[in-house]
Amino acid sequence: MKNLKIAIIGCGNLGLSIVNGLLGTEGFDAKNLIVTKRHPENLDYLQPLGVTVSADNMSAARDADLIILGVKPYNIPLILKEIAPSITADKQTIVSLATGVTLEEMYQLLPADMAIYRAMPNIAADIQESITCICGKNGTPATEQTIKELFDSIGISIVIEEHLMEAATVLGACGIAYVLRFMRAMTQGGIQIGFDAKTANTIVNQTVKGAAELIIKKGIHPEAAIDKVTTPKGCTIVGLNEMEHHGFSAAMVKGVLASYGKIEK
Template sequence: METNTKIAIIGCGNLGLSIVNGLLGSKGFDGKNLTVTKRHPESLFYLQSQGVRVLADNKEAVRDADLVIMGVKPYNIVPILQEIRPFLVKEKVVIASLAAGVTIATLKNELDPGTTIFRVMPNIAADIKESITCICGENFSPESEDLVKAIFNSVGISITIEEHLMEAATVLGACGTAFVLRFMRAMTQGGIQIGFDAKTANKIVNQTVKGAAELIIQKGIHPEAAIDKVTTPKGSTIKGLNEMEHHGFSSAMVRGVVASYEDIKK
């Protein structure tokens, strides 16, 4: 990321603040190059000690911006783009929208022709720099793509996908967080039933899930290959797995993913 890139985050809520923290923790990034806005900005004033400009005025925030990150709710995206459009004065200003379900076509209608536009879908793990962020865009150069990916790599990892997959990315990457957490809750409940107190069961489950994910990531293997390493003939693991499948575990997960996708596509 170029250290002199001027970044404005419009509507700096929880997700925007995660991005702020990621940027401020990035090597070579100067907080003086960052401006954030919020309708009632008082809760962000503490960022000023790190050089960040904190404003309530969106128009003022974007005047010198090279990159504008739109962190506002989907129903606010059009009116706020209309508000700031006359003040996007940089020749190659980049717009990155976090608004779920708002298409590039919608964003284009409110911006000057040829404006570089990205749709970006992080998840709540950005708060601990472990997000998976899916990105798609239009009218972008390799340089602008690298810029946007560098910013979201500061809060996890990012990948570029085609726009028609953004709703699917929302389901797997954002809704999926809740799916995994529900599985963890159920596993903890099972742990309590077989003898653990809630705190100990939760600690075991948390580390087990973290370890399983890291195993797949670091070894680069398919989950089924890792499962084969744990299951032994006539063992307790395969008995438990088969019992779950008899009750539709995998089917229920797939149906949940598809149900969320069908709902978000309405």
């Protein structure tokens, strides 16, 4: 990936998360990165870092080996029609970050033998802690490895079947917001029991980080870890039961299903 020329077309929030992750990756040369946006002046601050900023999607696509589409789903057809004359199946690989736009839909506008991938990172790419789910077609093992290396540079990546991409979007991308909402609520509870906002936030942040690392490093089920904290007649089980009485787990599952239903529509 060291000498790979990457273009991010439609560099919005998610695209910027990838940019920040790449720029923080040892050995990555910012001169190999070009980003485009309708109003490129909003990205001018990246130029002193070595990144090329442009409004010319065709030129960006022509010069790139890997083209990442960061535009909204409804703009994918327009962008593909725009850059199609500038790309060839034997030179470029397309990676779409758009939710709900299938490989089949993109192949209607691109050469049938082009390597096309879908990828869904999340905003933790900013700090190289994203989970990115990937699926694709027509890529060689070397191409797929390159795609994985790209997204591994901003966290970890897994390859899945395309029919799971919408579910991956909900669990991995929307999931960040679910966790943050939980953290906000927990912080508010901390304030109510006596902490100032800053201290409560610090405690909650580290508690959530510690919980995640515990599960990852120990390889245990969350319920097994919960059992270690809950003692008979203790304050932990009282709090957990009160949350469940008010539908905590059910609300989380319903939220996941609601988000999935929105994508499926």
